[in-house]
Every structure is written in C-alpha cells, then in structure tokens.
Amino acid sequence: xxxxxxxxxxxxxxxxxxxxxxxxxxxxxxxxxxxxxxxxxxxxxxxxxxxxxxxxxxxxxxxxxxxxxxxxxxxxxxxxxxxxxxxxxxxxxxxxxxxxxxxxxxxxxxxxxxxxxxxxxxxxxxxxxxxxxxxxxxxxxxxxxxxxxxxxxxxxxxxxxxxxxxxxxxxxxxxxxxxxxxxxxxxxxxxxxxxxxxxxxxxxxxxxxxxxxxxxxxxxxxxxxxxxxxxxxxxxxxxxxxxxxxxxxxxxxxxxxxxxxxxxxxxxxxxxxxxxxxxxxxxxxxxxxxxxxxxxxxxxxxxxxxx
Amino acid sequence: xxxxxxxxxxxxxxxxxxxxxxxxxxxxxxxxxxxxxxxxxxxxxxxxxxxxxxxxxxxxxxxxxxxxxxxxxxxxxxxxxxxxxxxxxxxxxxxxxxxxxxxxxxxxxxxxxxxxxxxxxxxxxxxxxxxxxxxxxxxxxxxxxxxxxxxxxxxxxxxxxxxxxxxxxxxxxxxxxxxxxxxxxxxxxxxxxxxxxxxxxxxxxxxxxxxxxxxxxxxxxxxxxxxxxxxxxxxxxxxxxxxxxxxxxxxxxxxxxxxxxxx
Numbered sequence: 366x367x368x369x370x371x372x373x374x375x376x377x378x379x380x381x382x383x384x385x386x387x388x389x390x391x392x393x394x395x396x397x398x399x400x401x402x403x404x405x406x407x408x409x410x411x412x413x414x415x416x417x418x419x420x421x422x423x424x425x426x427x428x429x430x431x432x433x434x435x436x437x438x439x440x441x442x443x444x445x446x447x448x449x450x451x452x453x454x455x456x457x458x459x460x461x462x463x464x465x466x467x468x469x470x471x472x473x474x475x476x477x478x479x480x481x482x483x484x485x486x487x488x489x490x491x492x493x494x495x496x497x498x499x500x501x502x503x504x505x506x507x508x509x510x511x512x513x514x515x516x517x518x519x520x521x522x523x524x525x526x527x528x529x530x531x532x533x534x535x536x537x538x539x540x541x542x543x544x545x546x547x548x549x550x551x552x553x554x555x556x557x558x559x560x561x562x563x564x565x566x567x568x569x570x571x572x573x574x575x576x577x578x579x580x581x582x583x584x585x586x587x588x589x590x591x592x593x594x595x596x597x598x599x600x601x602x603x604x605x606x607x608x609x610x611x612x613x614x615x616x617x618x619x620x621x622x623x624x625x626x627x628x629x630x631x632x633x634x635x636x637x638x639x640x641x642x643x644x645x646x647x648x649x650x651x652x653x654x655x656x657x658x659x660x661x662x663x664x665x666x667x668x669x670x671x672x
Numbered sequence: 673x674x675x676x677x678x679x680x681x682x683x684x685x686x687x688x689x690x691x692x693x694x695x696x697x698x699x700x701x702x703x704x705x706x707x708x709x710x711x712x713x714x715x716x717x718x719x720x721x722x723x724x725x726x727x728x729x730x731x732x733x734x735x736x737x738x739x740x741x742x743x744x745x746x747x748x749x750x751x752x753x754x755x756x757x758x759x760x761x762x763x764x765x766x767x768x769x770x771x772x773x774x775x776x777x778x779x780x781x782x783x784x785x786x787x788x789x790x791x792x793x794x795x796x797x798x799x800x801x802x803x804x805x806x807x808x809x810x811x812x813x814x815x816x817x818x819x820x821x822x823x824x825x826x827x828x829x830x831x832x833x834x835x836x837x838x839x840x841x842x843x844x845x846x847x848x849x850x851x852x853x854x855x856x857x858x859x860x861x862x863x864x865x866x867x868x869x870x871x872x873x874x875x876x877x878x879x880x881x882x883x884x885x886x887x888x889x890x891x892x893x894x895x896x897x898x899x900x901x902x903x904x905x906x907x908x909x910x911x912x913x914x915x916x917x918x919x920x921x922x923x924x925x926x927x928x929x930x931x932x933x934x935x
Binding site for chain 1: 841
C-alpha cells in the first residue's frame, strides 16, 4: 500500500514538471501547428542560467529562498529571450514553407543549443545547491519532502495562472483567435507575429520554471538534461491532445503517474526480468499507444486532416 | 459638407496578377465618405481580390492605394485594420470555438493598449480596459441584433447570426470603412431585409460601406453608387439605375450572345 502511495506521490511530482514543459509544446502547436523540438533545450538553459545565478549569489548574505527566486526571475527572462530568438531565427522565415522544413530546423535548433550549452558549461554534471528545505513528511504512509510539495503547488499555481491568462485577458484572446484563424485575426487588427512571439516567450518562461524544479529536486544539472525531458513532455502533450492546454496538464500528470507506477511494479510484474531502469520505456510505449489508438489525445478534438 | 463628399478610399490604376492571370488591371475607384458603394460583377471578376488588396492580404503590383489621406504600400493587414478598414468574409471566418462575445472582443483588439505585462499583472488599468471592451462588445452584439446568450459559441449560432456576428466583430475595430463580402449570401428574404436595415443604420452612424453582393436587388436598393468589374477591369460605375442600363454591363452579365447566356 505504501509503495503504491509513494509511487503516486513521485509520479505527481514528476508529472507536474512534465505538465509545465508540455504546455510549451502545446501552446506553440496550437498556434503554429509546429512541434518546437528545441523546447526541451530551453528547459536545460533555464536550469543552467539559474545555476549560474545561484553560484554567484550563494556566498552573499541573501536568504537561500531569495537567491532561488532571483535565479528563477533571471532564468525566466533568459529563456523568454531564447524562445523569442528561436522563433525569429528558426521558424518565422519558414512560416509559409512546407511543414517538414520547420520540423527539421526545430531538430537542428535543438542540436545547436545542446552543443552550445556543452561548450559553455561543459560536459560534466553540475551539482545544484540545496536552497530549499528537504525535510520529509509522512503522508498516509508515503514520504513527501518540502521541495516536492513546493514543486506541485507552484506547478498548480502556474497552470491556473496560464488558464486565466488565456481565457480572461486580451493577449489570451488574441492567442486563441490566432490559433483558430490567423487570417481573420490579422484582419481584425491582431498583430499575429507579436502574438506568436508572446506565445513562445510564455512557453519558455514555463520551461524555465520547470528547469529549476528539476534542478532543485534532483540537485543535478547537465547540458543533456533537456533532451529526454523534452521528449517525455512532448509525449505528455500528445497524450493529452496536442494543442489543448488542459490536455497538456492532464497528460503531464498522467504520464508522471504511469511512469512512476510502471517503474514501481515492473519488477514484480515481470518476475524480476525488467527493473525500474525500464521506466523510460513506459513513456514511449504510451506515445505509441496514443498515436495508434487515439491520435487526437485524451482531450483533443478530432481535427480532420489538419496536418 | 466637403468632408462628407471627400474621398475616403482612392484606388488608382490598381493591378494585381497571379502568374500570367491579371486578376485586376487598371482599376480606379473613389469611395466617398458616408456612402454605400456596391461592387458587382460575374464570378471571377476580381471582386474578392480587390477586397484582399485593400485589406492588405495581397500586395498590389501596380497603381496606388490611398485611404483616409494616407498612402499604403506593402502594409500588413493589422496595420490597415488599425487605419480603419474592417471586413467580413464571403465564407464565414469566425473564431468558431470562441464565444460570440469573445469574437467581438477580438475585434476590439486594435482599440485597446494593454500589452503583455498588463495582461500578466492584471493591473487596474488592464482590468478597466477589459471591462470596457466587454461592455462595448455587448452593445455591438445587440446593435447587430444577436439576442442569444453572449456566451454561446460562435459555431452554435445560426447561419444568419454568424453573418451578423462577423459584422459586429468588424464594427468592433471602429472602422471608417466597412467592407462586406457577400453578406447576404445564403440568406432568406426576411434575413436579407433585416440585413438591409442594419446596413442603413450602420451608414447612418457615419461608417462608409463597401459592399460586394450578388443579390442585384439588394445592391440596387441600397447602394448610392455601384461599380462593375469584369475580368479584372472596371467596366462601369455610377448610380444604380445608370449601371443597370449600361450595355457593357448587360453583356458582361448575360454574355456576348444568347448561347453563352443560356450556359
């Protein structure tokens, strides 16, 4: 029983991170019909920039929580600039090109960013200082620590904020209008390029938050960390129904749970042949299953041949 | 009075071609402030192309295009929308999964200023503006005669209501020129009659109307002046009665000989 609960707790924490990253994929897809495969790298850059700020400020007299908040702010700004730049350089010039072209530049962008990060920050694993309390709490027999509680709560708050933004504000309305019909939105006076830039920047800010969550939770930062995380989050977005915000949130949490429960029980189920190191297999098995049985995802509408 | 008769939209020698096909050639139009100006012509005559040129969807290849005293060359649609040209579409292009109210509120986009930070921080100014936008949108919905709950999704409105919603959304941009691409298409006689009333009310409020329409009766009964396009050229212009009797127009509509007319 406690193993089950423990895996659920772990899954929710991991799922919160997936959800935040998946939102970035889904927002861009909703507006441009494009998979921004460089998004995982934005998460990594967010973590790296945050680490730099933390290393700079850790010796100062500032409270650790304050240091982390400043790091978050700087990382979010850096990622927003990066997201804006990615769109300007890699996607905007190809806005009217065949759909395969921006997909290729997306992959190219991802590789370029990984290698740049390797040149700047090196190949080694960097420890991320523990700035938040890690004291464990007992929750119905499962253990959850402060950091994990904070991760889940922050993720929920950010997601609620995003839904409010998209449904209750002028920018959100413009984003939905562009997603539905860019031509008509343009003729109603919406500056489509600005809305697209804003979308990339918003998604990148969420990625920065997610990057810091991962760093704080695992205490390790690495130039390659964005790759697998990005793929998983993309899977989460597809699972929920890509293009659908609530779908990305649901898909993220579900994928976290599936992975975690899978990792927890695969040993027993397979009689010890497979271990929890097969955790990643679950994510991609889910991706394949969704694509085969419900390509539009859990909450996605069936879009007739949008591709 | 001179203001009333002054030219709002001035096209001179406008040309637009796609490959070897001249969709518009040497078209000159002068639309005066406050009039309802009709644009008719057989299918493929270039009417919608002309609309796309004046709303910035197409860049013109030749000629000049002046609106409200300013010349527009290579302009993005949102710039022309801000300048005061609003349009509806021949095939309805609403934001189908947004509510009726939200559709109109998007049209209000140009008249609002709060940027991304205002939207994120939800400061007092942004909230007040949001409130004003919603208020104006509600007024416009009742102005065009949509009395359904404003939270109805656009795709759930009836066909006639969707056409009206497009007009409300266009009016939300506070246009000087309202360009309507076949607003009566697919409407029954009652709907057309109330559309006619609505257009007269809109003109009465000081907005100039440019109307593409196939319903000849509607055009003749409503427009102050009419231009006829055929194969991308303007073949006639004048008050409706003149245009109707113009031999070139009759040939364009009925064909050069009886055989073509029958087809």
